[in-house]
Amino acid sequence: MDVAAATILGKLIGAGLAMIGAIGAGAGIGIVTSGAVQAMGRNPDAAGNIQTNMILGIAFAEAVAIYCLVVALLILFVIG
Numbered sequence: 001m002d003v004a005a006a007t008i009l010g011k012l013i014g015a016g017l018a019m020i021g022a023i024g025a026g027a028g029i030g031i032v033t034s035g036a037v038q039a040m041g042r043n044p045d046a047a048g049n050i051q052t053n054m055i056l057g058i059a060f061a062e063a064v065a066i067y068c069l070v071v072a073l074l075i076l077f078v079i080g
Helices: 003-018 020-042 044-077
Strands: none
Touching: 003 020, 003 044, 020 044
16 A cells, blocks of 8 residues: 555544544434423423523534534645
8 A cells, every 4th residue: 555545544534533523412412302302391381491401502512513523624634
């Protein structure tokens, strides 16, 4: 294997590893939404407060996924 092929292979593996964090973000969004729906079902009077906190939790989890994507794109297209 020549150096160019090894470099491309390394970039692809690195970008794939960088995207592993998106799995955690997806699981986090599911857990947050599940907990919020259960809480709203148990206490409908607090649905507004629960929904606000759920949206914040989803936004923070989605930010992690976006950071993973940015790092993967930087590895693929900017580095080296």
